[in-house]
Structures are given as C-alpha cells and as structure tokens.
Amino acid sequence: MQDDALQDNSTLLGADELILNMGPQHPSTHGVLRVKLKLDGERVRGTECVIGYLHRGVEKIAENRTYQQVAPYVDRMDYVAAISNGLGYCEAVEKLLNVEAPPRARVIRTILTELQRIASHLVWLGTHALDIGALTPLFYCMREREEILKIFEKYCGARLTTHAFRIGGLQYEAYDGFEKEVERFCLDFERRIQEYVDLLTGNSIWIGRTRNVGVLNAADCIALGASGPILRAAGVKWDLRKAQPYAAYDQYKFEIPVGTNGDTYDRYMVRIEEMRQSRLICLQAIEKIPEGAIMGKVGKVIKPPAGEVYHSIEAPKGILGYYIVSDASTQPYRVRIRPPSFINLQALDKMVRGHLVADVVAIIGTLDIVLGEVDR
Amino acid sequence: MNPTLHAILVFLQTWWVELTSGVVIVAVVPLVAGYVVLVERKLMADMQARLGPMRVGPHGLLQPIADAVKLLIKEDIIPDEADRLIFWLAPVISMTAALTSMGAIAFGPSFQVARDINIGILFVLGVSSLGFLGIILGGWASNSHYSIMGALRSTAQLVSYETAGGLAIIAGLLLSGTLSISGIVAAQEKYHVWFIFLAPVAAFIYLVASIAETNRAPFDLPEAESELVAGYMTEYSGFRWALYFLGEYANMIVVGSIATTLFLGGWLRPFPNVHWLNWLDFLPALIIALIGVYSIYRAGKQPVMVQTGFMWAVALACFAVALIFAMPWFVGTLKFVIPGLNGAFWFLLKVSAYIYVFMWLRFTLPRYRFDQLMHLGWYILIPLAIVNVFAVGVAMLLESNGVNRWLALILTTLVTLVFAILLVRWHDRRTESASTASLAPDSYAG
Amino acid sequence: MLDSILFYFFGGVAVIGAALMVTRRNAIHSAVFLITTLLATAGIFLQLGAEFLFIAQIILYVGGIMVLFIFVIMLVRLDVALHHIRFRMKSLVVTIVIAVLGAEAGAIIYYARKLPGQGLFIQNMAPASNLTPNSEKLAQSLFTNYLLPFEIASVLLLVAMVGAVVMAKNKKRTEDS
Numbered sequence: 001m002q003d004d005a006l007q008d009n010s011t012l013l014g015a016d017e018l019i020l021n022m023g024p025q026h027p028s029t030h031g032v033l034r035v036k037l038k039l040d041g042e043r044v045r046g047t048e049c050v051i052g053y054l055h056r057g058v059e060k061i062a063e064n065r066t067y068q069q070v071a072p073y074v075d076r077m078d079y080v081a082a083i084s085n086g087l088g089y090c091e092a093v094e095k096l097l098n099v100e101a102p103p104r105a106r107v108i109r110t111i112l113t114e115l116q117r118i119a120s121h122l123v124w125l126g127t128h129a130l131d132i133g134a135l136t137p138l139f140y141c142m143r144e145r146e147e148i149l150k151i152f153e154k155y156c157g158a159r160l161t162t163h164a165f166r167i168g169g170l171q172y173e174a175y176d177g178f179e180k181e182v183e184r185f186c187l188d189f190e191r192r193i194q195e196y197v198d199l200l201t202g203n204s205i206w207i208g209r210t211r212n213v214g215v216l217n218a219a220d221c222i223a224l225g226a227s228g229p230i231l232r233a234a235g236v237k238w239d240l241r242k243a244q245p246y247a248a249y250d251q252y253k254f255e256i257p258v259g260t261n262g263d264t265y266d267r268y269m270v271r272i273e274e275m276r277q278s279r280l281i282c283l284q285a286i287e288k289i290p291e292g293a294i295m296g297k298v299g300k301v302i303k304p305p306a307g308e309v310y311h312s313i314e315a316p317k318g319i320l321g322y323y324i325v326s327d328a329s330t331q332p333y334r335v336r337i338r339p340p341s342f343i344n345l346q347a348l349d350k351m352v353r354g355h356l357v358a359d360v361v362a363i364i365g366t367l368d369i370v371l372g373e374v375d376r
Numbered sequence: 377m378n379p380t381l382h383a384i385l386v387f388l389q390t391w392w393v394e395l396t397s398g399v400v401i402v403a404v405v406p407l408v409a410g411y412v413v414l415v416e417r418k419l420m421a422d423m424q425a426r427l428g429p430m431r432v433g434p435h436g437l438l439q440p441i442a443d444a445v446k447l448l449i450k451e452d453i454i455p456d457e458a459d460r461l462i463f464w465l466a467p468v469i470s471m472t473a474a475l476t477s478m479g480a481i482a483f484g485p486s487f488q489v490a491r492d493i494n495i496g497i498l499f500v501l502g503v504s505s506l507g508f509l510g511i512i513l514g515g516w517a518s519n520s521h522y523s524i525m526g527a528l529r530s531t532a533q534l535v536s537y538e539t540a541g542g543l544a545i546i547a548g549l550l551l552s553g554t555l556s557i558s559g560i561v562a563a564q565e566k567y568h569v570w571f572i573f574l575a576p577v578a579a580f581i582y583l584v585a586s587i588a589e590t591n592r593a594p595f596d597l598p599e600a601e602s603e604l605v606a607g608y609m610t611e612y613s614g615f616r617w618a619l620y621f622l623g624e625y626a627n628m629i630v631v632g633s634i635a636t637t638l639f640l641g642g643w644l645r646p647f648p649n650v651h652w653l654n655w656l657d658f659l660p661a662l663i664i665a666l667i668g669v670y671s672i673y674r675a676g677k678q679p680v681m682v683q684t685g686f687m688w689a690v691a692l693a694c695f696a697v698a699l700i701f702a703m704p705w706f707v708g709t710l711k712f713v714i715p716g717l718n719g720a721f722w723f724l725l726k727v728s729a730y731i732y733v734f735m736w737l738r739f740t741l742p743r744y745r746f747d748q749l750m751h752l753g754w755y756i757l758i759p760l761a762i763v764n765v766f767a768v769g770v771a772m773l774l775e776s777n778g779v780n781r782w783l784a785l786i787l788t789t790l791v792t793l794v795f796a797i798l799l800v801r802w803h804d805r806r807t808e809s810a811s812t813a814s815l816a817p818d819s820y821a822g
Numbered sequence: 823m824l825d826s827i828l829f830y831f832f833g834g835v836a837v838i839g840a841a842l843m844v845t846r847r848n849a850i851h852s853a854v855f856l857i858t859t860l861l862a863t864a865g866i867f868l869q870l871g872a873e874f875l876f877i878a879q880i881i882l883y884v885g886g887i888m889v890l891f892i893f894v895i896m897l898v899r900l901d902v903a904l905h906h907i908r909f910r911m912k913s914l915v916v917t918i919v920i921a922v923l924g925a926e927a928g929a930i931i932y933y934a935r936k937l938p939g940q941g942l943f944i945q946n947m948a949p950a951s952n953l954t955p956n957s958e959k960l961a962q963s964l965f966t967n968y969l970l971p972f973e974i975a976s977v978l979l980l981v982a983m984v985g986a987v988v989m990a991k992n993k994k995r996t997e998d999s
Contacts (some may be wrong), residue, residue: 504879516896528896
C-alpha cells in the first residue's frame with residue numbers, strides 16, 4: 001500500500017505524528033470503511049482509505065449471468081437507493097438493445113426514482129445529523145422514509161432491494177391508489193422538510209460545525225471527478241437529468257440547486273433543496289401518467305447485438321454509469337459500473353487536510369458514501 | 377446500662393436526622409438517577425416520534441432495574457496494563473463526589489444532611505468539582521493514549537465552564553449576601569421574587585455552564601460515541617461504567633439543585649409572600665390528585681386489561697401521595713410537616729423542570745466541536761459573566777444609594793445584554809473574516 | 823467523645839496517607855494518597871469550625887493543585903526523566919533530613935510533656951463569635967485590614983496567568999490555537 005500521500009507533508013516542530021486508524025467498524029463511517037488518518041496533534045495532515053471490505057465481485061458475477069439475472073445484483077450496490085441503480089442498468093441494456101420503454105413505464109420509473117432520491121437523501125440527512133450530534137432528525141427522517149418504503153412495498157413487494165424495473169419497462173402495473181398515495185406523501189412532505197430546516201438550517205451550532213468544513217471548490221471537484229450534490233454545491237450547475245435527460249425528466253420543470261462555497265453547509269442545503277425539487281417532479285408526474293403498455297418490445301431471451309454502451313444517470317449520490325460490453329450472447333461480456341461513491345470518496349483526502357479530527361466524521365458524512373457502491 | 381451502649385444511643389439520638397439523610401442519599405439517589413435515565417429515554421422517544429422502553433415492566437418502568445442487574449452480572453474486564461488501584465478508584469471518586477455534594481443541598485426548610493452549613497453553596501460547588509479527579513484518573517487508568525487525551529479534554533472543558541458558572545453564581549450571591557443555602561432562599565423570600573427575575577443573565581450563564589459541567593449535549597464531545605478519540609469511559613464496562621454514568625446523572629441533580637436554590641427560589645412556592653395566593657399552598661396535593669384523575673380517564677382507553685390495571689395502579693398511587701400531602705391540613709398534630717413537605721414538592725418540581733430543559737436541549741441541538749466549545753467558554757461566557765458581576769454589583773450599589781431595586785437591576789441587565797450582543801457580533805465577524813480569507817477564488821463556479 | 827473519634831479518624835487517615843504517599847513507586851499512586859491526606863486535613867479544619875478553610879482546602883488544594891500535579895505526572899514521561907537524574911547523594915540527604923525532623927519532633931514531644939502551659943507557647947482558643955459567619959469575617963478582614971496584600975496577590979496571580987498564556991501561545995504560534 002502506498003504511503004506516498006502521507007509522507008510529503010512534514011510536520012511542524014518535529015512533533016510526534018500519529019497514524020490513527022478509524023474503522024472498519026466505526027459508528028460513523030457509514031459502512032465498512034477504514035480510514036487511516038495522519039495526525040499532527042489535532043490536525044489531520046493526510047488520509048488513506050482502505051476499502052474492499054464489502055467487495056462482492058458484482059462485475060465478475062455479471063459476466064456469468066444473463067442480462068435479466070444481473071438486475072437484482074445492481075440493487076445491492078447502493079442499497080440505500082436501489083431503484084436508481086436498477087434504472088441505470090435497465091436503461092443501459094435498453095440502449096444496447098436499441099429499445100425504448102413505453103411512455104407510461106418511463107413516467108412511473110421517474111416517479112419511483114424521485115421517491116427513491118428523497119428516501120436516499122433522508123437517510124443521508126438523518127445519519128449526517130446524528131454524526132454531528134443532533135439526535136432527533138434521524139427519527140423524523142426515518143418516519144418519512146417509512147411512507148416511501150410502504151409505497152415501494154405495495155408496488156413491487158420489497159422495501160430496500162426492490163428490483164422494481166425490468167429491461168424494457170416495468171413488470172408490475174402501478175397499483176390502485178398509487179397516484180393517491182404518492183400525492184398524499186408529497187403534499188405532507190413539504191411540512192416535514194420545513195421541520196428539518198427549522199431544526200438545523202439556522203442553528204448556529206450546525207452552521208459552526210458545517211460552514212467552511214470540507215471545502216471542495218469547483219476546480220478540484222472536476223479534477224477529482226466528484227459528481228452529484230458535491231459538484232453542485234461547489235457551484236457547477238451540472239445535473240444529468242437536465243444535461244442528458246433520461247426516463248421522463250425532459251417533461252417536467254424543476255430547478256437544479258447550486259451552492260457557492262463547496263463546504264458541508266452548502267452540500268446540506270443542496271440536498272434539502274433537491275428533496276424539494278424531487279417532490280415537485282413527483283407532483284407533476286402523477287398529474288398525468290399516460291395510459292398504455294408498461295413493457296416494451298423485448299423478447300423473453302435478451303441477446304443484444306455485439307457492441308458496447310455507456311449510460312449514466314443522476315443517482316442520488318452522483319453520476320452512476322454503466323458500461324456494458326456485449327458479445328452477442330445472452331450474458332454480457334463485461335459490465336463495468338461507475339460508482340459515484342467510489343469516485344467521490346477519493347475527494348476525502350483533499351477535503352480533510354487541515355481540519356480537526358472531529359471534522360473527519362462530518363466530512364465523511366457529507367460525502368454521502370455507501371460502501372456497497374464503493375466496493376461493489 | 378453499658379456506658380458504650382449508652383454513648384452510642386446518645387449519639388444516634390443527636391444525629392439521627394443527619395444519619396438517615398446520609399443513608400437516604402446513598403441508597404436512594406442512585407435509584408432515582410436510574411429512573412432519571414428512564415425518564416430521559418422516554419422523553420427522547422417522545423420527541424423522536426417513538427415510544428421508548430416498553431417491554432421491561434409496564435411502560436418500561438422496570439428498565440432501570442433490569443439495566444442495573446445486567447451491569448452487575450457483567451464480566452469485570454480490566455485492561456492488561458491498567459493500573460488496578462486507580463482503575464478501581466476513579467469511578468468511585470466520581471460517584472462519591474456527586475453524592476457527598478448532595479449533603480448540603482436543602483430540599484425543604486430543614487431537610488439537609490449538613491445542618492445548614494455556613495458555606496452551603498461553596499461546599500456543593502467544591503465537592504462536586506472533586507468529580508474531575510474521577511475523570512482524569514479514569515482516563516489515566518485505562519492506559520490508552522486516546523483515553524488520556526479524552527480525559528484531559530473533558531477536564532479542560534469542565535474547568536473552563538466551572539469558572540463561568542462560578543462567576544454567574546457570584547451574581548446570585550451578591551443579591552443574597554450569604555453563602556448558606558437557607559440564607560439564600562430566605563433572601564429570595566425577603567425580596568418577594570426569585571433571583572432569576574432579578575439576575576436573568578446570570579441564570580442563563582449558569583444554565584449554559586451547568587450543561588457543560590455535566591458533559592451533556594451540546595457539550596458532550598468528550599463522551600460522544602461517534603467521535604474518533606475515545607473518551608475516558610471507554611475501557612470501563614459493567615458496574616464501573618454504571619458508577620460513572622450514575623455519577624453524571626447525580627451531578628445533573630446537584631447542578632439542578634444549585635440552580636433552583638440560587639435562581640428559582642429553592643423550596644418557595646411561586647409568589648411566596650402574596651397572601652391572596654395562599655391557596656397555592658394546596659397545589660401539590662391538587663396537582664397529584666389531578667394526575668390520578670387523568671390516569672383513571674386514560675385507564676378507560678387502554679386496549680389491554682394489563683394496561684388498564686396499570687393505569688388504575690398509577691391512579692391509586694397518585695391518590696395515596698395526594699392524601700399524604702393533604703393530610704397535615706386536616707390532622708392538627710401534623711401541621712408542622714406542611715412547610716417541609718410542600719417545600720420538598722416545589723423544590724423537586726423545579727429541579728425536574730431544570731433537568732427537563734437539559735434533556736430537551738440534548739435532543740434538539742447538535743454537538744459543539746471541542747475548539748468551538750472552548751471558544752464559547754473563554755471568549756464569550758467568561759467575559760459576559762465578569763461584566764455581569766460588575767453589573768449586579770453596581771445595581772446593589774445603586775440600591776444602597778436609594779435607587780429602586782428593580783430599576784437598578786433592569787438597567788444593569790440591559791447594559792449586560794447590550795454587551796453580550798456586541799461581544800457575540802464581534803466574534804462572529806472575526807471568525808467570518810478569518811475563514812472567508814482562506815477560501816481561494818475559483819473560475820469554474822457559477 | 824465524638825470529637826475525639828473524628829479527630830483520630832481524620833488524623834489517622836492523614837498520617838497513613840502521608841506514609842503511603844512517600845513509599846509508593848507509582849507517582850500517580852503517591853498523588854492519590856496525597857489527595858487523601860489533604861482531604862483528611864480538610865476534615866480536621868472542619869472539625870475546628872474553620873469551614874471556609876475546609877472548603878478552600880478542597881477547592882484549591884485538592885481540586886486545583888493536585889489536579890495540576892496529576893496532569894504533570896501524566897504528561898511528563900517519568901521513566902525517561904528518571905534516567906537523566908544522576909543524584910548520588912540520596913542516602914546522605916535522606917539521613918540528614920530524617921535526623922533533623924526527628925530531632926524537632928522529639929523536642930516538641932519532650933517539651934510539651936514537661937508541664938501544661940510551660941514549654942511551648944500554646945495559642946489561646948479564639949472566642950466562638952469570631953468564627954461565624956466564617957466567610958463574611960474573612961472577607962471583612964481581607965477588604966479592610968489586609969487590602970494591600972490582597973491586591974498584590976491578585977496582581978501576582980494575574981501576572982502568572984498572563985505569563986502562562988503567553989508562553990503557551992508562543993510555542994504553538996505556528997500551529998493553530
């Protein structure tokens with residue numbers, strides 16, 4: 001393992017340098033992540049992340065499964081936002097097959113994906129606030145997330161690893177009362193977001209813990225390949241839902257929240273605003289779900305022509321990309337997944353330098369990583 | 377009669393109040409502290425839209441007992457290189473300091489272990505500060521670098537906020553003119569008003585300082601579970617940890633008692649000298665009886681027989697307690713008990729309200745980082761406390777020169793508040809300019 | 823009777839604490855036994871009716887100075903420091919000190935046994951009214967009779983505090999405070 005990153009900073013006064021090991025079992029690393037911190041007193045001089053504790057070999061397994069059989073595996077990567085993973089994969093294979101999902105399927109996919117975005121951001125908000133010490137938002141977020149998970153359960157039978165979409169469209173029709181429940185959730189949700197905002201946004205302790213902590217400016221974001229709310233908080237207005245629209249996003253009006261400083265507080269504000277925008281998308285979508293088929297023209301056996309495709313979507317954590325190479329058989333030749341958390345995690349070193357040890361936890365939280373996605 | 381036996385009996389006869397109070401404190405307070413933990417968990421659950429402990433005993437009422445039994449039967453793990461004597465001693469010091477300091481606290485007009493010691497408040501403050509030794513030695517005994525660092529940080533925090541708290545208490549002492557606890561309460565009775573209205577800034581400073589003193593959120597970085605550096609309690613498990621934990625909650629009760637005595641009127645009922653409000657004297661019995669009535673009302677709404685039975689049991693217990701409170705009014709020979717009993721009720725009510733505020737703040741606010749915590753203590757609270765002492769002193773001076781007491785105190789409080797606002801503004805601007813200077817401009821943004 | 827029991831208890835604890843303190847190898851153990859000695863002394867003060875002195879002993883001596891001692895013991899690597907000390911005349915110095923102290927103690931005991939009132943000068947007990955209320959009397963004499971020493975002591979403390987902060991800050995000036 002390289003220690004180069006840790007050795008080019010000399011310490012002041014020849015003080016003893018500590019290498020502090022955080023994890024892999026740690027309440028705040030959001031999974032099995034091991035972070036080696038090089039400390040100079042209380043200041044962090046560098047970090048080294050050791051990952052791979054959750055590596056399950058998804059990409060290798062995918063080489064020996066049919067295209068439909070791979071779909072449940074991708075749910076387990078970012079297990080907090082399984083529906084997004086499924087959306088990316090199904091759309092990638094549909095691109096490979098040159099097939100489009102029917103409009104009704106696309107709209108329902110959008111609704112479910114946006115609900116999943118809200119759910120993922122709720123988990124992030126609850127755990128991030130818990131790391132910084134606010135005990136209560138976690139339970140409020142989980143309460144809201146319950147409603148979303150009930151909708152998922154009614155739709156496809158599972159709450160977490162949903163496998164909701166199929167290649168070519170959807171398997172299940174939206175159940176009776178789907179629109180009503182989504183509408184009821186969305187109408188109620190604005191008041192709830194206001195609760196979180198009341199608890200945290202103006203709180204001077206929260207601001208003190210998050211402002212100017214973990215600053216990652218736009219140039220660094222782009223250089224490191226960070227995407228998602230991290231990029232937008234740095235001031236770059238880049239969202240694949242607007243830049244390269246997929247599913248039914250081009251039909252709806254929504255804003256892309258952008259921050260200014262690229263610090264933890266801005267990332268918090270960006271994600272809160274994204275939840276609001278997702279809610280608006282859902283409300284617009286359920287007003288007019290087109291009738292029609294839910295499954296496109298895809299046969300029982302999926303055998304795409306030889307070729308390769310790269311398709312990326314805006315997952316809650318960042319840009320999630322699938323690069324699929326097909327060799328004209330029923331099993332893909334190679335499935336390479338571009339996990340947003342893995343790439344965002346590389347920014348940890350830059351963000352943490354010069355901060356105190358107590359900030360490391362806040363910064364890992366603000367990156368919103370899921371180890372299932374980092375390790376695959 | 378055997379002279380030794382006679383001597384012992386005389387001793388017991390003279391000192392039986394103190395001895396019983398001592399025994400009560402040592403036996404009852406840990407149990408009470410255990411139930412305060414249960415109250416905190418239930419309260420936390422209520423504020424977080426959930427129920428809290430429900431399984432162990434009806435509504436979780438036996439939870440503290442179950443926890444105590446579990447902690448007692450746990451394996452006693454001592455780290456390999458740890459210093460055995462100190463490892464054993466540290467939690468004991470922590471708990472002993474908290475319990476001993478309760479000795480001088482008066483729950484009612486004559487309800488004290490130490491019979492109204494001349495230096496009451498100072499005794500409580502001084503002995504409870506012995507608890508710091510328990511923290512330092514605990515961190516040391518764990519023989520882990522991080523525990524020592526955590527213990528040192530915790531002690532630094534405690535010492536800083538004790539300074540601010542002590543200065544805030546001085547304001548209350550200036551108003552009362554004496555250190556003894558019954559003297560302070562008598563002064564509040566003489567002034568016809570609680571000191572929190574006369575010196576609100578001091579009361580607020582003491583609130584913040586006491587939260588930091590007891591290591592509660594938002595100042596609980598040294599013992600936060602999700603932080604990196606282990607706290608001083610890491611290597612302690614089983615009953616040793618329980619001693620630390622109970623010591624912390626006993627400390628909360630001590631600190632609440634100090635605040636109640638100094639700022640909230642001690643055992644006085646609200647408006648103690650207003651005669652047309654004398655019916656307030658019946659409130660304790662009335663309040664408890666009303667709780668009993670409410671329990672009976674809820675008993676009808678319970679889904680299960682067991683819950684109904686439990687509610688009825690609660691109602692009966694409430695009525696029994698209300699009877700105990702009401703009886704001295706009707707039985708002539710027991711009339712001497714009234715001030716003590718009522719006083720104890722009001723005192724405990726106020727301490728509970730204070731502890732409720734502690735818990736409320738814990739569930740709402742995030743945690744301060746250590747340097748922000750020290751910044752708050754040294755740069756903001758201590759200057760404010762010093763200025764407040766000046767202000768109250770000036771107010772007393774003005775009063776002795778003929779100015780109306782209320783006018784003098786309101787004026788000086790306003791001056792202190794203006795100073796506080798300016799101080800906080802100045803610091804905000806300083807930290808803002810320090811941090812915005814470090815953000816480099818960026819061409820990709822926007 | 824209760825008085826003598828309490829006195830012998832506190833005195834015994836003080837003496838045993840002191841004896842244990844000087845015989846421990848572990849510095850922290852010594853510090854802890856010093857704390858017990860100080861607490862026992864404070865108890866004796868309380869018994870004599872000097873309440874303020876009792877609490878001052880606890881707050882300042884035990885809560886301040888002993889905490890400082892323990893900090894220093896914890897942060898200074900004693901085993902390393904001990905290696906650098908080359909003091910060869912340990913036994914000689916100890917013998918001399920014990921001889922001198924023993925002679926003093928012997929003289930006290932001998933002269934006190936001679937006749938009550940003769941020999942050593944015995945202080946008269948202060949009248950009870952002088953003692954209570956404790957802190958008020960102390961404050962009165964501090965602010966009237968002993969005002970100048972009080973102010974000088976405060977200035978000294980201020981100088982010491984400022985000096986300590988300046989010295990600590992200077993060392994860490996390149997780091998953050």
